[in-house]
Amino acid sequence: MKNRMTLNLCFVLLSAAAQGQAPEKNFSVQGTVIGASEGKVALHYEKSTGTRVTDSTQVVNGRFVFEGTIKEPTNAWLENRLQLAGKDRQNGRQFFLEPGTVTIMVPADNFEKATVTGSEIQEEANGLKAKVDAVYAEMKPLSDAYSVANKEIRLAEQNKRPEAEVDTLKYRAAAIHAQFDPYFQRIARIHYDFFDANPSSYVTGYNLRYYTGRWGLDTLEYFYNKMNAELQQSAGGKDLAKEIKKLKAGSPGAMAANFTAKELKGKNISLADFKGKYVLLDFWASWCVPCRKSMPHMKELYAAYKAKGLEIIAVADDDSDHDAWKKAIEKDGTGKWYNVLRGLNWDKINKGEENPDDISEKFGIHSLPTKILINREGTIIGRYEESNEASLDGKLAEVLGNGK
Numbered sequence: 510m511k512n513r514m515t516l517n518l519c520f521v522l523l524s525a526a527a528q529g530q531a532p533e534k535n536f537s538v539q540g541t542v543i544g545a546s547e548g549k550v551a552l553h554y555e556k557s558t559g560t561r562v563t564d565s566t567q568v569v570n571g572r573f574v575f576e577g578t579i580k581e582p583t584n585a586w587l588e589n590r591l592q593l594a595g596k597d598r599q600n601g602r603q604f605f606l607e608p609g610t611v612t613i614m615v616p617a618d619n620f621e622k623a624t625v626t627g628s629e630i631q632e633e634a635n636g637l638k639a640k641v642d643a644v645y646a647e648m649k650p651l652s653d654a655y656s657v658a659n660k661e662i663r664l665a666e667q668n669k670r671p672e673a674e675v676d677t678l679k680y681r682a683a684a685i686h687a688q689f690d691p692y693f694q695r696i697a698r699i700h701y702d703f704f705d706a707n708p709s710s711y712v713t714g715y716n717l718r719y720y721t722g723r724w725g726l727d728t729l730e731y732f733y734n735k736m737n738a739e740l741q742q743s744a745g746g747k748d749l750a751k752e753i754k755k756l757k758a759g760s761p762g763a764m765a766a767n768f769t770a771k772e773l774k775g776k777n778i779s780l781a782d783f784k785g786k787y788v789l790l791d792f793w794a795s796w797c798v799p800c801r802k803s804m805p806h807m808k809e810l811y812a813a814y815k816a817k818g819l820e821i822i823a824v825a826d827d828d829s830d831h832d833a834w835k836k837a838i839e840k841d842g843t844g845k846w847y848n849v850l851r852g853l854n855w856d857k858i859n860k861g862e863e864n865p866d867d868i869s870e871k872f873g874i875h876s877l878p879t880k881i882l883i884n885r886e887g888t889i890i891g892r893y894e895e896s897n898e899a900s901l902d903g904k905l906a907e908v909l910g911n912g913k
Protein backbone atom coordinates (compact mmCIF):
# COMPACT_ATOMS: atom_id res chain seq x y z
CA MET A 510 0.00 0.00 0.00
CA LYS A 511 2.83 2.41 0.90
CA ASN A 512 4.54 1.83 -2.46
CA ARG A 513 1.29 2.40 -4.34
CA MET A 514 0.67 5.67 -2.46
CA THR A 515 4.21 6.80 -3.25
CA LEU A 516 3.73 6.01 -6.94
CA ASN A 517 0.40 7.83 -6.99
CA LEU A 518 1.97 10.89 -5.37
CA CYS A 519 4.81 10.85 -7.91
CA PHE A 520 2.28 10.63 -10.73
CA VAL A 521 0.38 13.67 -9.37
CA LEU A 522 3.59 15.70 -9.07
CA LEU A 523 4.80 14.71 -12.52
CA SER A 524 1.41 15.50 -14.03
CA ALA A 525 1.42 18.93 -12.46
CA ALA A 526 4.96 19.55 -13.70
CA ALA A 527 4.04 18.37 -17.19
CA GLN A 528 1.24 20.92 -17.25
CA GLY A 529 3.60 23.70 -16.09
CA GLN A 530 1.82 23.97 -12.74
CA ALA A 531 3.52 24.09 -9.36
CA PRO A 532 1.98 21.60 -6.93
CA GLU A 533 0.00 22.76 -3.91
CA LYS A 534 2.05 22.70 -0.69
CA ASN A 535 0.87 22.48 2.89
CA PHE A 536 0.94 25.38 5.30
CA SER A 537 0.17 25.60 8.99
CA VAL A 538 -0.45 28.69 11.10
CA GLN A 539 0.11 27.95 14.80
CA GLY A 540 -1.28 30.78 16.92
CA THR A 541 -1.31 31.79 20.57
CA VAL A 542 -3.59 34.55 21.90
CA ILE A 543 -2.17 36.44 24.86
CA GLY A 544 -4.93 37.65 27.14
CA ALA A 545 -7.87 35.56 25.91
CA SER A 546 -8.53 31.85 26.26
CA GLU A 547 -11.44 31.57 23.86
CA GLY A 548 -13.16 33.31 20.95
CA LYS A 549 -12.80 33.23 17.21
CA VAL A 550 -10.22 34.37 14.65
CA ALA A 551 -10.29 34.38 10.85
CA LEU A 552 -7.64 34.00 8.18
CA HIS A 553 -7.98 35.68 4.76
CA TYR A 554 -5.59 34.92 1.89
CA GLU A 555 -5.51 34.69 -1.87
CA LYS A 556 -4.69 31.66 -4.00
CA SER A 557 -2.39 32.03 -7.01
CA THR A 558 -5.51 31.67 -9.19
CA GLY A 559 -6.88 34.89 -7.70
CA THR A 560 -9.48 33.06 -5.58
CA ARG A 561 -9.93 34.71 -2.18
CA VAL A 562 -10.15 32.33 0.76
CA THR A 563 -11.63 33.07 4.18
CA ASP A 564 -11.28 30.51 6.97
CA SER A 565 -12.24 30.86 10.62
CA THR A 566 -11.55 28.83 13.71
CA GLN A 567 -12.14 28.82 17.46
CA VAL A 568 -9.55 29.81 20.01
CA VAL A 569 -9.28 27.02 22.59
CA ASN A 570 -7.24 27.54 25.74
CA GLY A 571 -5.57 30.47 24.05
CA ARG A 572 -4.47 28.46 21.00
CA PHE A 573 -5.64 28.25 17.40
CA VAL A 574 -4.51 26.50 14.20
CA PHE A 575 -5.11 27.08 10.49
CA GLU A 576 -4.06 24.52 7.88
CA GLY A 577 -4.36 24.50 4.12
CA THR A 578 -2.46 24.42 0.84
CA ILE A 579 -0.98 27.10 -1.40
CA LYS A 580 1.28 27.02 -4.45
CA GLU A 581 3.36 30.05 -3.59
CA PRO A 582 3.87 32.62 -0.83
CA THR A 583 0.93 34.97 -0.52
CA ASN A 584 -0.22 37.87 1.59
CA ALA A 585 -2.58 36.96 4.43
CA TRP A 586 -4.67 38.80 7.00
CA LEU A 587 -5.39 37.46 10.49
CA GLU A 588 -8.67 39.00 11.63
CA ASN A 589 -9.65 39.61 15.24
CA ARG A 590 -13.13 38.20 15.92
CA LEU A 591 -12.69 37.76 19.67
CA GLN A 592 -15.40 40.33 20.54
CA LEU A 593 -13.77 41.28 23.80
CA ALA A 594 -15.91 43.21 26.26
CA GLY A 595 -15.35 46.96 26.02
CA LYS A 596 -13.45 46.68 22.73
CA ASP A 597 -15.24 48.50 19.91
CA ARG A 598 -12.51 48.19 17.33
CA GLN A 599 -11.71 44.82 15.83
CA ASN A 600 -8.25 44.78 14.28
CA GLY A 601 -5.99 42.39 12.43
CA ARG A 602 -2.45 41.60 11.33
CA GLN A 603 -1.09 41.37 7.81
CA PHE A 604 1.67 38.79 7.23
CA PHE A 605 3.18 36.62 4.52
CA LEU A 606 1.90 33.08 4.36
CA GLU A 607 4.17 30.50 2.75
CA PRO A 608 4.42 26.71 2.66
CA GLY A 609 5.59 25.35 6.00
CA THR A 610 4.77 26.38 9.55
CA VAL A 611 4.24 29.94 10.70
CA THR A 612 3.93 30.79 14.39
CA ILE A 613 1.99 33.84 15.59
CA MET A 614 1.86 35.34 19.09
CA VAL A 615 -1.14 37.69 19.25
CA PRO A 616 -2.02 40.22 21.98
CA ALA A 617 -5.80 39.85 22.40
CA ASP A 618 -6.38 43.59 22.53
CA ASN A 619 -4.14 44.52 19.60
CA PHE A 620 -3.66 42.08 16.73
CA GLU A 621 -1.56 44.67 14.89
CA LYS A 622 1.28 43.99 17.34
CA ALA A 623 1.33 40.24 16.69
CA THR A 624 4.75 38.59 16.36
CA VAL A 625 5.18 36.32 13.33
CA THR A 626 8.03 33.79 13.09
CA GLY A 627 8.93 30.88 10.84
CA SER A 628 8.70 32.78 7.55
CA GLU A 629 11.83 34.02 5.79
CA ILE A 630 9.71 36.30 3.62
CA GLN A 631 8.08 37.76 6.73
CA GLU A 632 11.54 38.49 8.14
CA GLU A 633 12.25 40.56 5.02
CA ALA A 634 8.91 42.30 5.42
CA ASN A 635 9.60 43.01 9.09
CA GLY A 636 12.86 44.78 8.24
CA LEU A 637 11.11 46.94 5.64
CA LYS A 638 8.18 47.63 7.97
CA ALA A 639 10.49 48.81 10.78
CA LYS A 640 11.94 51.52 8.53
CA VAL A 641 8.52 52.61 7.30
CA ASP A 642 7.04 52.57 10.81
CA ALA A 643 9.75 54.97 11.98
CA VAL A 644 8.46 57.53 9.47
CA TYR A 645 4.86 56.89 10.48
CA ALA A 646 5.84 57.54 14.10
CA GLU A 647 7.07 60.99 13.07
CA MET A 648 3.79 61.54 11.23
CA LYS A 649 1.62 60.70 14.23
CA PRO A 650 0.88 64.27 15.39
CA LEU A 651 -0.16 65.15 11.85
CA SER A 652 -2.18 61.95 11.52
CA ASP A 653 -3.98 62.72 14.78
CA ALA A 654 -4.81 66.23 13.56
CA TYR A 655 -6.14 64.79 10.29
CA SER A 656 -8.33 62.32 12.20
CA VAL A 657 -9.77 65.13 14.30
CA ALA A 658 -10.46 67.18 11.14
CA ASN A 659 -12.33 64.27 9.55
CA LYS A 660 -14.31 63.69 12.73
CA GLU A 661 -15.40 67.33 12.62
CA ILE A 662 -16.58 66.85 9.03
CA ARG A 663 -18.64 63.78 9.96
CA LEU A 664 -20.21 65.55 12.93
CA ALA A 665 -21.05 68.61 10.80
CA GLU A 666 -22.69 66.39 8.19
CA GLN A 667 -24.61 64.42 10.82
CA ASN A 668 -25.84 67.64 12.42
CA LYS A 669 -26.79 69.01 8.97
CA ARG A 670 -24.62 72.08 9.29
CA PRO A 671 -24.69 74.61 6.39
CA GLU A 672 -22.98 73.33 3.25
CA ALA A 673 -20.48 76.20 3.24
CA GLU A 674 -19.40 75.25 6.76
CA VAL A 675 -18.90 71.60 5.77
CA ASP A 676 -16.89 72.66 2.71
CA THR A 677 -14.63 74.80 4.88
CA LEU A 678 -13.95 71.80 7.12
CA LYS A 679 -13.19 69.63 4.09
CA TYR A 680 -10.69 72.14 2.71
CA ARG A 681 -9.10 72.39 6.15
CA ALA A 682 -8.70 68.60 6.24
CA ALA A 683 -7.28 68.64 2.70
CA ALA A 684 -4.70 71.26 3.75
CA ILE A 685 -3.59 68.98 6.60
CA HIS A 686 -3.44 66.01 4.24
CA ALA A 687 -1.17 67.94 1.88
CA GLN A 688 1.40 68.09 4.67
CA PHE A 689 1.77 64.30 4.47
CA ASP A 690 3.57 64.54 1.12
CA PRO A 691 7.17 64.88 2.43
CA TYR A 692 6.63 61.83 4.65
CA PHE A 693 5.07 59.82 1.83
CA GLN A 694 8.05 60.71 -0.36
CA ARG A 695 10.43 59.35 2.28
CA ILE A 696 8.40 56.15 2.56
CA ALA A 697 8.41 55.81 -1.23
CA ARG A 698 12.20 56.19 -1.21
CA ILE A 699 12.52 53.46 1.43
CA HIS A 700 10.39 51.15 -0.71
CA TYR A 701 12.26 52.06 -3.88
CA ASP A 702 15.62 51.18 -2.31
CA PHE A 703 14.23 47.88 -0.99
CA PHE A 704 12.74 46.94 -4.38
CA ASP A 705 16.01 47.80 -6.10
CA ALA A 706 18.07 45.70 -3.68
CA ASN A 707 15.55 42.81 -3.58
CA PRO A 708 14.00 42.65 -7.06
CA SER A 709 12.91 39.02 -6.75
CA SER A 710 11.51 39.12 -3.23
CA TYR A 711 7.82 38.35 -2.76
CA VAL A 712 7.77 41.41 -0.49
CA THR A 713 8.72 43.49 -3.54
CA GLY A 714 6.10 41.76 -5.70
CA TYR A 715 3.39 42.48 -3.17
CA ASN A 716 4.26 46.09 -2.30
CA LEU A 717 4.87 47.30 -5.84
CA ARG A 718 1.11 47.26 -6.44
CA TYR A 719 0.78 50.30 -4.17
CA TYR A 720 2.92 52.36 -6.52
CA THR A 721 1.14 51.69 -9.80
CA GLY A 722 -0.68 55.00 -9.41
CA ARG A 723 2.30 56.94 -8.13
CA TRP A 724 5.33 55.90 -10.16
CA GLY A 725 5.64 56.31 -13.87
CA LEU A 726 5.54 53.57 -16.47
CA ASP A 727 9.34 53.54 -16.88
CA THR A 728 9.92 52.90 -13.16
CA LEU A 729 7.35 50.11 -12.97
CA GLU A 730 8.79 48.40 -16.05
CA TYR A 731 12.29 48.77 -14.59
CA PHE A 732 11.33 46.81 -11.48
CA TYR A 733 9.27 44.25 -13.39
CA ASN A 734 12.19 43.51 -15.71
CA LYS A 735 14.51 43.03 -12.70
CA MET A 736 12.24 40.31 -11.25
CA ASN A 737 13.24 36.70 -11.79
CA ALA A 738 10.96 34.42 -13.80
CA GLU A 739 9.43 32.89 -10.66
CA LEU A 740 8.28 36.23 -9.28
CA GLN A 741 7.06 37.41 -12.69
CA GLN A 742 4.84 34.32 -12.82
CA SER A 743 3.59 34.79 -9.26
CA ALA A 744 0.23 36.39 -8.51
CA GLY A 745 1.96 39.66 -7.61
CA GLY A 746 4.10 39.61 -10.74
CA LYS A 747 1.12 38.90 -12.97
CA ASP A 748 -0.90 41.68 -11.32
CA LEU A 749 1.94 44.12 -11.95
CA ALA A 750 2.17 43.04 -15.59
CA LYS A 751 -1.56 43.68 -15.98
CA GLU A 752 -1.26 47.12 -14.41
CA ILE A 753 1.67 48.00 -16.67
CA LYS A 754 -0.41 46.98 -19.66
CA LYS A 755 -3.31 49.18 -18.51
CA LEU A 756 -0.98 52.10 -17.80
CA LYS A 757 0.54 51.77 -21.28
CA ALA A 758 -2.97 51.86 -22.73
CA GLY A 759 -3.56 55.17 -20.96
CA SER A 760 -0.20 56.80 -21.69
CA PRO A 761 1.01 59.09 -24.49
CA GLY A 762 1.51 57.29 -27.77
CA ALA A 763 -1.30 54.78 -27.27
CA MET A 764 -4.56 54.82 -29.19
CA ALA A 765 -7.29 55.68 -26.70
CA ALA A 766 -9.62 52.77 -25.96
CA ASN A 767 -13.19 53.43 -27.00
CA PHE A 768 -15.97 53.38 -24.44
CA THR A 769 -19.70 54.03 -24.35
CA ALA A 770 -21.49 55.47 -21.32
CA LYS A 771 -24.70 57.26 -20.42
CA GLU A 772 -24.17 60.99 -20.08
CA LEU A 773 -25.69 62.98 -17.20
CA LYS A 774 -28.64 64.07 -19.32
CA GLY A 775 -29.44 60.50 -20.36
CA LYS A 776 -27.77 60.33 -23.78
CA ASN A 777 -25.36 57.53 -24.65
CA ILE A 778 -22.01 58.84 -25.87
CA SER A 779 -18.94 57.04 -27.21
CA LEU A 780 -15.40 58.33 -27.36
CA ALA A 781 -15.40 57.41 -31.04
CA ASP A 782 -18.09 60.06 -31.60
CA PHE A 783 -15.48 62.76 -30.96
CA LYS A 784 -13.04 61.78 -33.71
CA GLY A 785 -11.72 64.97 -35.27
CA LYS A 786 -11.71 66.87 -31.96
CA TYR A 787 -9.31 67.12 -29.07
CA VAL A 788 -10.78 65.37 -26.03
CA LEU A 789 -9.76 65.89 -22.42
CA LEU A 790 -10.82 63.03 -20.14
CA ASP A 791 -11.04 64.28 -16.56
CA PHE A 792 -11.11 61.46 -14.01
CA TRP A 793 -12.50 62.86 -10.75
CA ALA A 794 -14.98 62.27 -7.90
CA SER A 795 -17.36 64.42 -5.88
CA TRP A 796 -15.50 63.52 -2.66
CA CYS A 797 -12.05 64.35 -4.09
CA VAL A 798 -11.08 67.81 -2.79
CA PRO A 799 -8.18 68.38 -5.26
CA CYS A 800 -10.54 67.40 -8.10
CA ARG A 801 -13.14 69.93 -7.02
CA LYS A 802 -10.51 72.64 -6.52
CA SER A 803 -9.37 72.15 -10.14
CA MET A 804 -12.83 72.78 -11.60
CA PRO A 805 -12.58 76.60 -11.88
CA HIS A 806 -9.43 76.16 -13.96
CA MET A 807 -11.13 73.49 -16.06
CA LYS A 808 -13.88 75.98 -16.85
CA GLU A 809 -11.24 78.51 -17.92
CA LEU A 810 -9.68 75.97 -20.28
CA TYR A 811 -13.04 74.99 -21.71
CA ALA A 812 -13.92 78.64 -22.37
CA ALA A 813 -10.55 79.24 -24.03
CA TYR A 814 -10.45 76.18 -26.28
CA LYS A 815 -14.03 74.98 -26.86
CA ALA A 816 -14.33 76.98 -30.09
CA LYS A 817 -10.98 75.61 -31.25
CA GLY A 818 -12.11 71.99 -31.03
CA LEU A 819 -11.71 70.91 -27.39
CA GLU A 820 -14.29 68.67 -25.73
CA ILE A 821 -14.22 67.58 -22.10
CA ILE A 822 -15.60 64.27 -20.85
CA ALA A 823 -15.58 64.14 -17.05
CA VAL A 824 -15.47 60.55 -15.75
CA ALA A 825 -16.68 60.44 -12.13
CA ASP A 826 -15.86 57.79 -9.55
CA ASP A 827 -19.33 58.21 -8.02
CA ASP A 828 -21.10 55.06 -9.21
CA SER A 829 -22.26 54.34 -5.65
CA ASP A 830 -23.71 57.84 -5.05
CA HIS A 831 -25.42 59.38 -8.07
CA ASP A 832 -26.92 62.17 -5.97
CA ALA A 833 -23.52 63.36 -4.77
CA TRP A 834 -22.28 63.28 -8.38
CA LYS A 835 -25.17 65.36 -9.69
CA LYS A 836 -25.00 67.79 -6.78
CA ALA A 837 -21.27 68.39 -7.30
CA ILE A 838 -21.77 69.09 -11.01
CA GLU A 839 -24.54 71.56 -10.27
CA LYS A 840 -22.58 73.31 -7.53
CA ASP A 841 -19.34 73.54 -9.56
CA GLY A 842 -21.13 74.59 -12.73
CA THR A 843 -19.53 71.83 -14.80
CA GLY A 844 -22.65 70.60 -16.57
CA LYS A 845 -21.58 72.51 -19.69
CA TRP A 846 -19.40 69.59 -20.79
CA TYR A 847 -20.07 65.84 -20.90
CA ASN A 848 -20.35 64.00 -17.56
CA VAL A 849 -20.37 60.21 -17.23
CA LEU A 850 -19.84 57.68 -14.47
CA ARG A 851 -16.82 55.40 -14.40
CA GLY A 852 -18.78 52.11 -14.53
CA LEU A 853 -17.37 50.74 -11.27
CA ASN A 854 -18.73 47.33 -10.25
CA TRP A 855 -17.52 46.13 -6.84
CA ASP A 856 -19.16 42.73 -7.24
CA LYS A 857 -16.97 41.98 -10.25
CA ILE A 858 -13.89 43.36 -8.51
CA ASN A 859 -14.44 41.13 -5.47
CA LYS A 860 -14.89 38.12 -7.75
CA GLY A 861 -11.75 38.99 -9.73
CA GLU A 862 -13.78 39.37 -12.93
CA GLU A 863 -13.01 41.71 -15.81
CA ASN A 864 -15.36 44.65 -16.26
CA PRO A 865 -15.39 45.98 -19.85
CA ASP A 866 -17.60 48.90 -18.75
CA ASP A 867 -15.04 50.29 -16.28
CA ILE A 868 -13.60 53.34 -18.05
CA SER A 869 -10.91 53.92 -15.41
CA GLU A 870 -9.56 50.41 -15.93
CA LYS A 871 -9.19 51.03 -19.66
CA PHE A 872 -6.79 53.90 -18.95
CA GLY A 873 -4.98 52.55 -15.87
CA ILE A 874 -6.34 55.19 -13.50
CA HIS A 875 -5.14 54.80 -9.90
CA SER A 876 -5.21 58.33 -8.53
CA LEU A 877 -7.55 61.29 -8.73
CA PRO A 878 -7.55 63.71 -10.35
CA THR A 879 -6.00 62.36 -13.55
CA LYS A 880 -6.48 64.03 -16.91
CA ILE A 881 -5.80 62.43 -20.30
CA LEU A 882 -5.54 64.48 -23.50
CA ILE A 883 -6.44 62.82 -26.82
CA ASN A 884 -5.77 64.32 -30.24
CA ARG A 885 -8.04 64.47 -33.28
CA GLU A 886 -6.86 61.06 -34.50
CA GLY A 887 -7.63 59.33 -31.19
CA THR A 888 -4.03 59.10 -29.93
CA ILE A 889 -3.21 59.96 -26.31
CA ILE A 890 -0.78 62.89 -26.24
CA GLY A 891 -0.77 63.75 -22.54
CA ARG A 892 -1.38 62.25 -19.08
CA TYR A 893 -1.55 64.60 -16.11
CA GLU A 894 -1.94 63.18 -12.62
CA GLU A 895 -3.05 65.16 -9.58
CA SER A 896 -2.70 68.93 -9.94
CA ASN A 897 -0.24 69.18 -12.84
CA GLU A 898 -2.02 72.18 -14.36
CA ALA A 899 1.05 73.89 -15.83
CA SER A 900 1.97 70.92 -18.05
CA LEU A 901 -1.61 70.55 -19.27
CA ASP A 902 -1.87 74.28 -19.98
CA GLY A 903 1.33 74.18 -21.98
CA LYS A 904 0.22 71.21 -24.06
CA LEU A 905 -3.17 72.77 -24.87
CA ALA A 906 -1.50 76.02 -25.85
CA GLU A 907 0.85 74.05 -28.10
CA VAL A 908 -1.81 72.07 -29.95
CA LEU A 909 -4.75 74.49 -29.86
CA GLY A 910 -3.25 77.89 -29.29
CA ASN A 911 -3.37 78.60 -32.99
CA GLY A 912 -6.55 76.65 -33.61
CA LYS A 913 -4.73 73.59 -34.94
